[in-house]
Amino acid sequence: MEFGFFAQGAVPEPLAKNNPNLEHERLMDSAEIGVRIEEFGFKYVWASEHHFLTEYSHMATPEVFNAWVGARTSNIHVGSAITNITPPVNHPVRVAEQIAMLDHLTEGRYEFGTGRGSSTTEMGGFGVTDWDSTRSMWMETLREIPRMWKETNYSYEGEWFSMPERNVVPKLYSKKHPPMWVAAGNPETFEIAAKLGLGVLCFAFGPPERGKLPEAIKVYKETIKHAEPVGDYVNDNICCVTNLVCADKADDAYDLATKIGASYYFSLVVKWLDTFPRPKGIPQWPELLPEPTKDQVEALAPTGSIIVGDPDMCAEGVKVYERMGVDQLVFSPLTMQMSREQALASMKLFGKEVLPRFDTDPVHRTTRMRDAS
Secondary structure, three states, X not given: OEEEEEEOOOOOHHHHXXXXXXXXHHHHHHHHHHHHHHHHOOOEEXXXXXXXXXXXXXXXXXXXXXXXXXXXXXXXXEEEOOEEOOOOOOOHHHHHHHHHHHHHHOOOOEEEEEEOOOOHHHHHHOOOOOOOHHHHHXXXXXXXXXXXXXXXXXXXXXXXXXXXXXXXXXXXXXOOOOOEEXXXXXXXXXXXXXXXXXXXXXXXXXXXXXXXXXXXXXHHHHHHHHOOOOOOOOOOOEEEEEOEEEOOOHHHHHHHHOOOOHHHHHHXXXXXXXXXXXXXXXXXXXXXXOOOOHHHHHHHHHHXXXXXXXXXXXXHHHHHHHHHOOOEEEEOHXXXXXXXXXXXXXXXXXXHHOHHHHOOOOOXXXXXXXXXX
């Protein structure tokens, strides 16, 4: 199993109300963590693309963020989780150009995560009022971008966008295109991803083994054996995002986990991401979920709901994802109200004491997928 960092650009109001400069600080904190974790043994930095989702995410341009991190690292892979490839949000030609440029600037270390947005607030801001239409937008664009990277006389007349004959440049730096992924929030999308040979980017909310995730991963792993890849090769990869609080003493980690607004973040998820099924028993915003008690955090630790505790307990949480077949576990500490220093300390300790127990291969899994094709 491999590990990474997820840069969300969260600007939670409980911190922002006393700090008018918080937006800038949180973005710079994420960038600094993205650079520093390379020395801790992490292999990936992912940046989201969201629009108009106040507090939840102010990360609107993953390509800019990843260029900054990529320029200051040498081994870590940087990726979009996701780039919205629906034509009303990002013209497909502009996406192809950006990814090719990043492939050059990182010398082949870019990962191309795709998606279609995650809320009516986002898509409505770009004039899309029919959420169901975004799936066919995504599919149409997904099939066309690899053509743009290859063909010198590209043209297209489609349902959602058209392009007169042009040579889309720059072409890719790499002989084979960047690994391709899609964000998945339900089992159906896992199966679609597998059929198309795409890696899956997903999130774990609550105890992951008790929900739909294990079955979705099982279906993915069976289906991808017979993939007809939309790109040049199959990227057999499940990447799951969760959170991390690792300390020398488990008691200190449990205590910190009660003070960093974990439930506040989840309340924001439910507030904004209205294209996902609403969990039962979740109050309507602005009513908030209560923050967990120390005993509740300790009880959740073995379930993998959050990777929390001392290194040994964190390793037990990681094993939950390993059993399910997750290939990459990604942490997003700044979605919560941790400081940069707290997040770095947690990831440094994890990198030293836990990560080597699971990741013994110096080569990125996505590189192996690309090279094997």
